[in-house]
Amino acid sequence: EAGVAQSPRYKIIEKRQSVAFWCNPISGHATLYWYQQILGQGPKLLIQFQNNGVVDDSQLPKDRFSAERLKGVDSTLKIQPAKLEDSAVYLCASSFDRFMNTEAFFGQGTRLTVV
């Protein structure tokens, strides 16, 4: 079974530039998560989708971050404009269905450095 795919693996941008991350979840998984992990901290949920609908985006900085999951499969997370404090690893995860107690599977993450 193919895992969660993310790209790119690494990205360096200057502050005020924009950046986009892509995620392809495990086939058949209805729930998709985007997490931000700052060095030394646990992953923080940014947004959660159920199919192509947003379930929770309460911790997404909506003035600069946006995410979509068209057709309920792939997802993109965008930051525009980036700030220095956005430097982190961005993790995508998927699970079979949020209404079932199953584990979430993670991609390798995208390490973003804002300079």
Place this chain on the structure above:
Amino acid sequence: DQQVKQNSPSLSVQEGRISILNCDYTNSMFDYFLWYKKYPAEGPTFLISISSIKDKNEDGRFTVFLNKSAKHLSLHIVPSQPGDSAVYFCAALNAGGTSYGKLTFGQGTILTVHP
């Protein structure tokens, strides 16, 4: 508001001995708990889980204990091996409200197993 807390940033044990990692939570809507293991430059990988209707779940060298009244869980690794050296995250799934299926993580504990 840190709903899942891992109060020990690091733990060092000798190979062959027991490793005990602890986690506390505050949200009574959590009803499924998971442990993830993370190596550098990789995404978290699922290790073991437990439902709130149980107090113990065992998988090989890994056992998770849940004390619902104390809102506390722990992960026991016996015997510990050098390959177990990683960051361990405790996570909890919401089972109600609009955040159904929301996966919240603790800050992580760095485990080092010395040969």
